[in-house]
Amino acid sequence: MPTSSKNQPRYNRVLLKLSGEALMGEHDFGIDPKVLDRMALEIGALIGIGIQVGLVIGGGNLFRGASLSDAGMDRVTGDHMGMLATVMNGLAMRDALERSNIRTRVMSAIPMSGIVEHYDRRRAVRDLKDGDVVIFCAGTGNPFFTTDSAACLRGIEIQADAVLKATKVDGVYSADPYLDPTAEKYDKLSYDEVLDKKLGVMDLTAILLARDHGMPLRVFDMNRPGALTRIVTGEKEGTLIE
Ligand SMILES: Nc1ncnc2c1ncn2[C@@H]1O[C@H](COP(=O)(O)OP(=O)(O)O)[C@@H](O)[C@H]1O
Numbered sequence: 001m002p003t004s005s006k007n008q009p010r011y012n013r014v015l016l017k018l019s020g021e022a023l024m025g026e027h028d029f030g031i032d033p034k035v036l037d038r039m040a041l042e043i044g045a046l047i048g049i050g051i052q053v054g055l056v057i058g059g060g061n062l063f064r065g066a067s068l069s070d071a072g073m074d075r076v077t078g079d080h081m082g083m084l085a086t087v088m089n090g091l092a093m094r095d096a097l098e099r100s101n102i103r104t105r106v107m108s109a110i111p112m113s114g115i116v117e118h119y120d121r122r123r124a125v126r127d128l129k130d131g132d133v134v135i136f137c138a139g140t141g142n143p144f145f146t147t148d149s150a151a152c153l154r155g156i157e158i159q160a161d162a163v164l165k166a167t168k169v170d171g172v173y174s175a176d177p178y179l180d181p182t183a184e185k186y187d188k189l190s191y192d193e194v195l196d197k198k199l200g201v202m203d204l205t206a207i208l209l210a211r212d213h214g215m216p217l218r219v220f221d222m223n224r225p226g227a228l229t230r231i232v233t234g235e236k237e238g239t240l241i242e
């Protein structure tokens with residue numbers, strides 16, 4: 001159960017979703033090791049105060065099925081490439097976490113013997129309780145889904161207290177802040193408000209899944225140092241959807 005006293009963390013177990021693009025840093029493609037190290041530091045701070053951390057990583061810094069399909073490729077093949085991209089990001093993230101002395105396991109929705117473990121919910125929960133970071137990669141294992149949906153799915157499965165979506169913007173706005181500089185930020189929204197106002201920060205499937213299972217979502221900017229710790233300790237950060 002989430003707690004809210006001032007000295008107690010608000011959450012005990014979180015599912016953090018990192019977009020692939022967040023890993024690019026200043027580059028147009030790929031992974032910036034400096035960004036990985038910074039994220040490992042932020043995640044390490046949570047582990048240090050006893051928070052259990054599951055991680056879902058996107059693949060948009062490498063491949064997205066929809067973009068490959070727009071360029072003429074078969075959509076399912078493109079989605080398979082996108083899911084494999086999330087495994088590469090997961091391996092890179094594990095490397096950064098382990099260099100920071102944070103025990104980490106990587107589980108893939110698609111079996112990949114010899115490289116990563118196959119996803120096993122009960123095993124994942126045991127590892128989380130042992131204080132390991134568990135990285136869930138290959139999304140849901142199915143084409144036509146996104147890693148936002150995978151984050152909500154895994155968050156619900158492992159009974160996380162919240163899904164924290166780290167992205168390039170510091171919350172949900174009345175319109176895409178990159179396209180409309182007059183857009184205003186919300187501190188809190190209901191799932192139905194996000195759906196009714198068509199706020200595009202997360203895909204519909206992910207929002208519906210979270211709504212149906214009462215999973216709180218928080219959208220925040222991972223580039224703000226300490227943001228993750230502020231969220232779990234109950235300070236104001238990003239936008240809460242519940
Ligand atoms: N109402 C909105 N509030 C905040 N961000 C929005 C909104 N509508 C669209 N966005 C866009 O959603 C992006 C965050 O989604 P994310 O999944 O991290 O990116 P991407 O879809 O590029 O992987 C932001 O960079 C922002 O440009």
Ligand SMILES: O=c1ccn([C@@H]2O[C@H](COP(=O)(O)OP(=O)(O)O)[C@@H](O)[C@H]2O)c(=O)[nH]1
Nearest residue numbers: 020058059060064065079082139140145147
């Ligand atoms: O369950 C899933 C999750 C992801 N993907 C594919 O993997 C790509 C990368 O994931 P996503 O776009 O969600 O990454 P992010 O935007 O978070 O970087 C997607 O575009 C899809 O092609 C998929 O097919 N099924």
